[in-house]
Amino acid sequence: MAFGAFAGEQAPAVEQAPRRRSLVAVWLLLPGVVYLAATYLAPLVSLVVTSLKAPDLANFDIGRYVYAFDVGNYAHVFTEYLPIVGRSFGYSAIATVLALLISYPLAYFVGVSLRRFPLWQALALILIIAPFFMSFLLRTLAWKAIFADEGWIVTGLEHMGVLGANAHLNGTPGMVIFGLTYNYIPFMALPIFTSLERLDLRFVEAGADLYANPVTTFLRVTLPLSLPGVVSGTLLTFIPASGDYINASPQFLGSTQTTMVGNVISDTYFNLQDYPSSAALSILLMVLILIPVAIYLALTKTDDLL
Numbered sequence: 001m002a003f004g005a006f007a008g009e010q011a012p013a014v015e016q017a018p019r020r021r022s023l024v025a026v027w028l029l030l031p032g033v034v035y036l037a038a039t040y041l042a043p044l045v046s047l048v049v050t051s052l053k054a055p056d057l058a059n060f061d062i063g064r065y066v067y068a069f070d071v072g073n074y075a076h077v078f079t080e081y082l083p084i085v086g087r088s089f090g091y092s093a094i095a096t097v098l099a100l101l102i103s104y105p106l107a108y109f110v111g112v113s114l115r116r117f118p119l120w121q122a123l124a125l126i127l128i129i130a131p132f133f134m135s136f137l138l139r140t141l142a143w144k145a146i147f148a149d150e151g152w153i154v155t156g157l158e159h160m161g162v163l164g165a166n167a168h169l170n171g172t173p174g175m176v177i178f179g180l181t182y183n184y185i186p187f188m189a190l191p192i193f194t195s196l197e198r199l200d201l202r203f204v205e206a207g208a209d210l211y212a213n214p215v216t217t218f219l220r221v222t223l224p225l226s227l228p229g230v231v232s233g234t235l236l237t238f239i240p241a242s243g244d245y246i247n248a249s250p251q252f253l254g255s256t257q258t259t260m261v262g263n264v265i266s267d268t269y270f271n272l273q274d275y276p277s278s279a280a281l282s283i284l285l286m287v288l289i290l291i292p293v294a295i296y297l298a299l300t301k302t303d304d305l306l
Contacts, residue, residue: 051279065276073280081264081281085288088260091173091248092241095180096188099237100230102181103189107229108222111196128189140179140252144170147253171255179247184240188233195229196222231300235293242289261285 054068106128114121131139147153147169157163169175199222207217223230245262248254254263261281269278 047279047282050275051283053276053279070276073276074284077277077281077284081261084259084264085261085285087258088242088248088262088285089288089292091177091180091258091260092238092244095177095184095241096234096238098177098181099185099188100234103185103233104192104230107189107192107196111193112199112201115197115201125193128186128193131183131186136183136246139183140246143175143179143182144252147175170253171250171258173258175253176248176258176260179253180241180244183244183247184237187236187240191232191236192226192229195226199225227300231297234296239289239293243285 049067050065051073052067052069052071053065053073054070056064056066110121110124110128114124145151149166149168149170154163154167154169158165158167163169203221203225204217207221212220243260243262243265245260245266246252248258248260248263250256254260265278265281265285268274268281
């Protein structure tokens, strides 16, 4: 009888422990939720509201708009800038594939081949991250100077007959794709390195013991196990590259013929002061990016993203 009374007295305390832990978790998450609401949700709502504004016809002036529900802004930017959006996605897709082809062997070398040499592995990681130590703008301007018409690369290719007289590289689609690939390689290499660095090499050895050749072992063992890193790196490269406006800008590696959607958003907002069109184009870009991303995630079928 005494034991039953003692057990009855302790039961509420045991039940309150998980509830207390859940409250602690809520309080710990609260600052992050408030931060996200202030820095992401609030600007997103403001962007949507701005995209539905209409010109102030009563007091017409450049840059003056009133709150309305003008969905025609989306139809306008869709029909007006759809080719530029398609060009942006094309450049970004090619740059993402090139970054993957370059980054995977690099990440494999650092994460697997150098695993037995921690010092060299750390040095190789520093070299991958080193571009982050310099401004994005300075790196792009440096490549513009290197590939300038009077630079040694262009003049050398002209002397070898690869390029014709008065040829140029800056301002071409190839240079824009090159700039995107170069600037976003670290975003691709680091997630792949993380997956390969924790790869259990006993699986690779088991493939060799089962008489699988290196290609089969890579396709059946190494690549599937590193797929989360590949998916993460692809998303981290494709999404920001689609909205990039520096590499395609005429002031850097691009020209008026290589304009990407980021350039249009910047020009529409700052120069034309057409805030609704700029906001609508931004929302449209986000929605269109989500479509290939969702298809890609469905095809890769991986939930273990880094």
